[in-house]
Amino acid sequence: xxxxxxxxxxxxxxxxxxxxFRGLDLALQGGEACHVAGPNGxxxxxxxxxxxxxxxxxxGEVGRAGTLALLDEKPALDPQVPLAAALAFWADLDGVxxxxxxxxxxxxxxxxxxxxxxxxxxTGQRKRAALARMQSQQAPIWLLDEPLNGLxxxxxxxAECMVADHCxxxxxAVVASHQPMALPAPKTLELEAFxx
Amino acid sequence: xxxxxLLRDLALLLPGSRRGGSILPLLFFLAVAMLYPFAxxxxxxxxxRTGGGVIWVAALLAAILPLDRLVAPDLELGVFDQLALRGxxxxxxxxxxxxxxxxxxAPLLLLAALPAAALLSLDGQTLGKVLLGxxxxxxxxAAIGVMIAALTAGLRGGxxxxxxxxxxxxxxxxxxxxxxxxxxxxxxxxxxxAISLVLVAMAPFAGGAxxxxxxxx
Numbered sequence: 001x002x003x004x005x006x007x008x009x010x011x012x013x014x015x016x017x018x019x020x021f022r023g024l025d026l027a028l029q030g031g032e033a034c035h036v037a038g039p040n041g042x043x044x045x046x047x048x049x050x051x052x053x054x055x056x057x058x059x060g061e062v063g064r065a066g067t068l069a070l071l072d073e074k075p076a077l078d079p080q081v082p083l084a085a086a087l088a089f090w091a092d093l094d095g096v097x098x099x100x101x102x103x104x105x106x107x108x109x110x111x112x113x114x115x116x117x118x119x120x121x122x123t124g125q126r127k128r129a130a131l132a133r134m135q136s137q138q139a140p141i142w143l144l145d146e147p148l149n150g151l152x153x154x155x156x157x158x159a160e161c162m163v164a165d166h167c168x169x170x171x172x173a174v175v176a177s178h179q180p181m182a183l184p185a186p187k188t189l190e191l192e193a194f195x196x
Numbered sequence: 197x198x199x200x201x202l203l204r205d206l207a208l209l210l211p212g213s214r215r216g217g218s219i220l221p222l223l224f225f226l227a228v229a230m231l232y233p234f235a236x237x238x239x240x241x242x243x244x245r246t247g248g249g250v251i252w253v254a255a256l257l258a259a260i261l262p263l264d265r266l267v268a269p270d271l272e273l274g275v276f277d278q279l280a281l282r283g284x285x286x287x288x289x290x291x292x293x294x295x296x297x298x299x300x301x302a303p304l305l306l307l308a309a310l311p312a313a314a315l316l317s318l319d320g321q322t323l324g325k326v327l328l329g330x331x332x333x334x335x336x337x338a339a340i341g342v343m344i345a346a347l348t349a350g351l352r353g354g355x356x357x358x359x360x361x362x363x364x365x366x367x368x369x370x371x372x373x374x375x376x377x378x379x380x381x382x383x384x385x386x387x388x389x390a391i392s393l394v395l396v397a398m399a400p401f402a403g404g405a406x407x408x409x410x411x412x413x
Contacts (some may be wrong), residue, residue, distance in 0.1 A: 054277055054411055068281050072273025078208070092200050093282060 003064030004140035006031050006146060006172050008049065011060035013046045020046055022059070022192035023133060028172045033163060033183040036176040037132045041177035044176035045072070047191070048143045066135065066172070069139035071147055075130040079119035086118050087133055094137050105129075106138040107157060123150035131159060142166055148181060156181075197284065197294055205296030206311055209262070210342040211304065221258040222308050228254035229312035240317045247316030248326050251394035252374040254307055255330060256314070256366050261361070264355035266297060267407070276407055286404035290342055294399055298338035306330055323376060329373040329385050336392030339399035340365045350410035381396030 005028060012022035020043035028034055035157070036044050049055040051062055052070050077086035089099035105111055108128040113121065121129060127150045132141065147159050160182045163173045167184050175181055212220040232250045233243055265289075270276055279289055304328055315325040342363045348354030368391050376384025 037279060052277075054280060056412065070277065070281055072274065072277075074272070076274040076278040078204075078273070081207070089200070089204055091276070093279075093284075095348065163295060 002066055002140055004162065004170070004172055005064065005154065006066075006141055006174070007063045008051065009061055011047070011062070013043055013045055013050060013055075014067060015043075016056035019058070019196045022196050023190055024060070024189075024191075024194045026051075026189065027185070028065060028174070030170040030172060031167050033173040033186045034189055035165050035181065035183055035186040036189045036191060037178070042191045043194075044178075044191060045145050048072070048174065048176050050147050052143055064141060066069060066140035067137075068141045068143060069134045069137045070143045070145070071130050071134045072145040073119070073149065074132075075126045076127070077118045077129055077133065080117060082115045082117055084114040084123065084128055086137065087129065090133050091136050094152065101136050104132040107135060107162070108132045109154075124152055127151055127159070128155060131162060135162060140171045142171060144173065144175045146177055146178075147175060147181050148177060150151075154157050163183040199290040200289070200295055201256045201289060205293050206299060209244075209296050211300070221261040222304050224261060225254045225258040225305060225308055228257065229315050241310070243316045244318055244322070246323050247313070247318045248377040249359040250316060251309055251312050251318075251326050252329070252333075252370055253330070255309075255334070256337065256370060257316040258305065259301065259334075259341055260359040260362050261367070262297070262301065263341050263345045263348075263350060263358040266293065266342060268345065268349040268354060271349045271407065271410060277411070286407045287400040290346060290403040291400040292397065292406075294296050294338050294342040297341060298335055299383060301328070302334040302338065304412040307332065316322070316364070325377055325382075325385070328382070329376050330387060332389035332392055335368045336369045336388070337366060339395035343395075343399040343402045343406075346406040349407070350413060354413075 007028070009024040011024040013020045019184050026034065036047060039045055046055060053062070055094065055186045067095060077083070087101050087105060088098060091098070092158065105114055110125065110128055112131060118126065118129065139155055140164070144163070150154050151159060162185045167173055173183070175183060229251060231401045236242060254330040276286060276289065280286065309326060309330060313326065318326070340362055348358045348361070351357065369388050372384045372391065376382060376388070
């Protein structure tokens, strides 16, 4: 996997007229995982979206080398088309062959459901499908926003295993979750420490 | 990459496609052309004189119907976020969306103008002008549609609002497009085409800014 790093210096985030956090520093090298913790509404999702470049920080800067993959509550898979076609759209854009794409569906245990339209999938199955989409993107930096929501016990183990494998081959994972998640030697970022 | 985006958009927008319903604007268009003779009576001269304008109004109203499916579902699904992560700009996505939107309604609208012209007893020359005018004006309608769909995508009740927003913006196209029917030269059509070009050039940028603003909000 290509060399990657993700850093943030003196980040502050404002939503509406409320300052969610400020003075946040972060530096991650390849192979490192970071667990962003904190209660609901503290700004975990906002932090991830700032790191992804989808939200402008109120102050501070984000630096990164390497492409990004984001997993959040939006699966970004067309509900009307079969799962295989929905995954293939992203795999095509990412220049991934159909074989690798199918391997990712196998990995998350959705082989049987590839010809089922996405709208018939359950919440947990959709989350697994999104995991497959992220895996097939082959991006070195993973941003996961509440990846365990909706997953059953086996799904949680699967997600933990995928993140561990990703870090083992030199990837970065930033996980925002209010649930405990077994990560390989995670740095923990308690957002409560950065409330102004 | 543009080809893949276009294929996906077409698969979602074309009639009989999975996001569905794109045949409805056409039926709506034909329904207006059918109702008009019932409403004003079977005076062939009156119909022939006003029919071209009715086709224009019907086309404009039909262009409103697919607006709520153009941008809002993708914004909700997070497709724009995922495309942005891959370095694909909102402007490019919307330019492709505009092309797909045009392809999904304009060619069929031109075809449907033939039976509509028969219903309104238009002569061949008027029909020719209507078709040319629609060809010049529909890219502009598609551009306005994409722009408004992007602006209202994040709003509650955006569908009703987008209809109201489209009508005033489409007035210049209507004036020159339908106005060309009463003039012997093709100046009106040329002006409608010029307005269309300006709108087509502007729409991806306006829409892209709207989507980024919706993301921040």
